[in-house]
Each structure stands twice: as structure tokens, then as C-alpha cells.
Amino acid sequence: MFGGIGINLGMTSFFSKNGENIPCTIIKIGPCYVVQIKTVKNDGYYSVQLGIIDKKKKRTTKPLQGHFEKAGVFPKKKLLEFRGDFFYHLKLGDQINASFFKEGELVDIKGISKGKGFQGVVKRHNFSGVGERSHGQHNRLRAPGSIGAGSDPSRVFKGQKMAGKMGGKNVTVKNLKILKIDKDQNLLILKGSVPGNKNSYLMVNKKNGTKNFGY
Template sequence: MFGGIGINLGMTNLFSETGESLPCTIVKIGPCYVVQIKTIEKDGYCSVQLGMIDKKEKKTTKSLQGHFKKAGILPKRKLLEFRGDFSSNFKLGDKIDASFFEEGELINIKGISKGKGFQGVVKRHNFSGVGERSHGQHNRLRAPGSIGAGSDPSRVFKGKKMAGRMGGKNVTIKNLKILKIDIDQNILIIKGSVPGNKNSYLMIKKNGTKNFRYTRK
């Protein structure tokens, strides 16, 4: 089994048997439905596309309406594609929910990290600044310092750590442990934090699953 689509509902804490407080994230998993099964013969590669959260037909294009009708399901707001040959395990319209996971299982979670805007080198790259304020230097505390490379090659190398936009990138956190599962409400309680804001979409996969593609839709 590869995984599913989840929504970050926020954080809480649980207590271990020894009384230790464990930070946890509450994730609502699905229910997801198999929208499309791609094969090498027809599409050039193998994958399974999942959809989550119903969407009104009048807000769905005609082409996408036909796409969902082939699977026999209502239009979905969020789509995610898992790479790999899972055609023998699923068929169009199959439902995937919290029952596909087990307590104590390790999973990988992928999402878009929080956007923090344009940040300096101290916050973005953990620089310590040039040094203390002295000899009239009033603006050196959080400065990046020298960035040049001398007269040879007389340029700044690409990829140098400098100020810029921070966050808003695809981030994957591996080997997160499922502490509890509520099958009735399709909720996973996962140890630790996950990428993204509250109510953001998450891509959840079991360990050993091949790479999957995140799609902004």
C-alpha cells in the first residue's frame, strides 16, 4: 500500500507510559478515492491518482467532469499522483482511509513548508552576524559580511547563502511514527511535527513506497 492524502488539523500532545509528554500532529486522512490508474502502455509510466474532498460540478471544467465520471465518483478538489505499479491492487473508485494504516507504523509525510517571506541571512541560514557593534558600526550585527571571491574569479559563486525568500518549498519528513488511529473519524495522531500550515494538504506514504509527485490543484 502506498499512502493517501491528509489534512493538517493542528498539534496536541500525548503522554507516554513513562509520563513523557510527546508532541503530536493530528492529521485527517482522506477519505481518498482512486481517480485514475496510469500504465506504461497508455501513459508511458505507472501511477495511481487519488482525489480528496468533493467539489461542485458547476465549478469543475467539462474535461475534468468526464475525468471523474470515468471513475464513477464526484469531482474532487485535491489530486495526488503516486508513482509505481499498483494496478493489481486497486481499481477505479476504490476508497482509501485511516484503516489502511496501523498504530506504530512509520510513514513519510510531504507538504509545502510555511512561507516566511524575504528574510536575512541570520534567520534564513543561521548566520551569527559580523560581530559586536564597535567603532561607529551601527548596522553590522545581522550583516552577511563579505561575499566576494577576490580578484580571481571576481564574481560571486552561484548558490551562495544570502538573503532571500524563505519557506514555501516542498519538504519531506521521514520515519514519523503513528501513535494512535481513529478509524471512525479517519484521524491519525503522528509523533512530531509536519510541514505546512494548519489545514494544509499533506502527502502521506508508507515506508518502501516509490517516489510520488506533489500536484498543486
């Protein structure tokens, strides 16, 4: 099975049987509904489109209303696509929840990392700065320093690490272990942290070789 759409509920602590305090993340899985199934014959590749969280019909465009009606599901706020041919047993309108996962198995989590805005080289690239505050260097502590030679090549090479926007990118964290599952509330407790803010959407992929593209 490929996985499902999750919502990041935040981090907490989980105590193991040995009394070890383990930092973990709580993710709410769906329930997700199969909105569309793509095949090589019709679309050129295999994939399944999942939707999560009901959306008011009046706030849904006419084309999307027809898209959801074809699948027999209520309009959804978020749609994500999972590529792969591991969904041969699924049908339009099927529900995916926490019961599709097992305790102890590994999953890959993909999401959009927290946006940090415009940051300097010390925070963005772990630079140490020009040097200590001595000999008049009162404003050089977090400066990038030289970015290239003057006479030759007389330019800055592409890819030079400099200040700029940080975060807000697609990030995948692999091989997170499922410590516990609450099937009644569709919750997964994962060991470690995941990308994104609280209440952000995540792609939760089971470790079975399934490929997914885009977010």
C-alpha cells in the same frame, strides 16, 4: 500500500503509557477516492491519482467533469498522484481512509513548507552577523559581510548564501511513527511535526519502498 492524501489539523500532545508528554501532529486521512490508474502500457509508468474533498460540479470544468465521471466519483478539490506498482488491487472509485494504516508503523510525510517571505542571512542560513555593536557598527549586527574578493575573481560565485525568499518549498519528513489511529474520524496521530500550515494538504506514504514524484 502506498498511502493517501492527508490534511494537517495542527499539533497537540500525546501522553504515552509511561507518562511521557510527546509532541505530535493530527492528520485527517481522506477519505480519498481513486480517480485514475495509470499503467506502463497506456501512460508509460505506474501510478494512481487520488482525490479529496468534494467540489461543486458547476465550479468544475467540463474536461474534469468527464474525468471524474469516468471514475464514478464526485468532483474533488485536490488531486495528487502516487507513483508505483503497489496498487494492483485498487479499482476506480475505491476509497482510502485511516484503516489502510496501522499503529506503530512509520510513514513519510511530504508537503509544502510555510512561506517566510524575504528573509536575511541570519534567519535564512543561520549566519551570526558581522559582529557585536562596537566601534561604530550600529547597523552591522545581522549583515552578511563580504560575499567575494574584489580583484580576483571580481565576481560572486554561484550558490553564494545570501538573503532571499525562504520557505514555500516541497519538504519531506521521513520515518514518523503513528502513535494512534481514530478510524471513526479517519485521524492519524503522528509523533513529531510535519511541513506546512494548518489545513494544508499532505502526501502520506507508507514505508514500503513506493516512490512518489511531484506534489
